[in-house]
Amino acid sequence: MQRGITGTFTTSIAGGVQCNAFLPTALPPKPPLAIEGKLQQRLNAALLSLGRLDAITTLLPDAHLFLYSYVRKEAVMSSQIEGTQSSLSDLMLYEMDGVPGVPIDDAQEVSCYVSALNLGVQLIREGLPISFRLITDVHRALMTSGRGISRGPGQFRTNQVWIGGHRADEAMFVPPPPTHLADCWAQLEQFINDIPEATDPLIKAALAHVQFETIHPFMDGNGRLGRLLIPLILVDAGVMREPLLYMSVFFRKHRQVYYDRLQQVRTHGDWESWLLFFVDAVSETAEQAVTTAQRLNQLRIDDKAKLADLGRISGSATQVLDALFGHPVATVNSLTEQTGLTPATVGKVLDALENQLNLVHEATGQKRNRVFVYRQYLDILNQD
Structure with missing residues (x-):
């Protein structure tokens, strides 16, 4: 499927230099996704694996105990992608007022990830849609202590950022300027909430993750929050009763492919290659979780x-x-x-x-x- 670039560029200033910031086209992709053949087969396999994972919450005698530890495993892995050194033991020591074997800020950041996920699920169960209020509340919980407290908790960024490279005009990617963030998020929020049309929840989670990382709405925490968005969408859609699908291990193991697929969506509109990668991640992650349980x-x-x-x-x-x-x-x-x-x-x-x-x-x-x-x-x- 040939789509070309999935957005437009606008001039912005970052780090004192002029650069071209990217404004993503609203979802869903146009022309529509080509879901047939190989992609359909692997999508079906991912859905079967998700079903087995969801069943764990009813088959285990004490599923809440598994959830307690598995959430913390994901918190550790997702935070390690961002550079923390905390282990699962460090986190559990910190949570019972012990002294972790790493800087206290690392353990605090991982603990905040657990709090953010729990808050997101709680708000969804209280009937709040995945919205500006939910996403900023979850971000505030994510950044409430440690190094994140000075990085604008719960607030969209107010300055231009760039990714890759020491100068914005030579960066690998420049997200939208802060003046466009409200519109970009509003479009993504509508898509997540099936306005004007419904999208299969697993495909929705895959597309929304890319769009969120492309918008990059916060000064810090975008990677962790973008990964949190995946299980939150699946819980909101009723595909999973508990937020048990955590992709950080797979994304970390295939980090370069992950970044390449995100960029290929932006530069070439190659959503299908991203979806193939994503559903394989879902299948492997879900099967590993079932085996672990x-x-x-x-x-x-x-x-x-x-x-x-x-x-x-x-x-x-x-x-x-x-x-x-x-x-x-x-x-x-x-x-x-x-x-x-x-x-x-x-x-x-x-x-x-x-x-x-x-x-x-x-x-x-x-x-x-x-x-x-x-x-x-x-x-x-x-x-x-």
């Missing part, structure tokens, strides 16, 4: 069976293991709060889980303020 569920079954060897404390050990399944990095105090057991009982169980069953390990080497890690659980989550 199944492995975690089997780990829980296997490890619970081992607790019978602990004799009189096996009942308490079951409570502690259930708590670790939801929060695989924990302290005696946090496990005491979650289980209602005494600190002495929790300590005794943790010693047994570490020394007799080798299910957890103490990570600090200290006598006080010890941190215990459910090692195999994190290994499964961190496999990517």
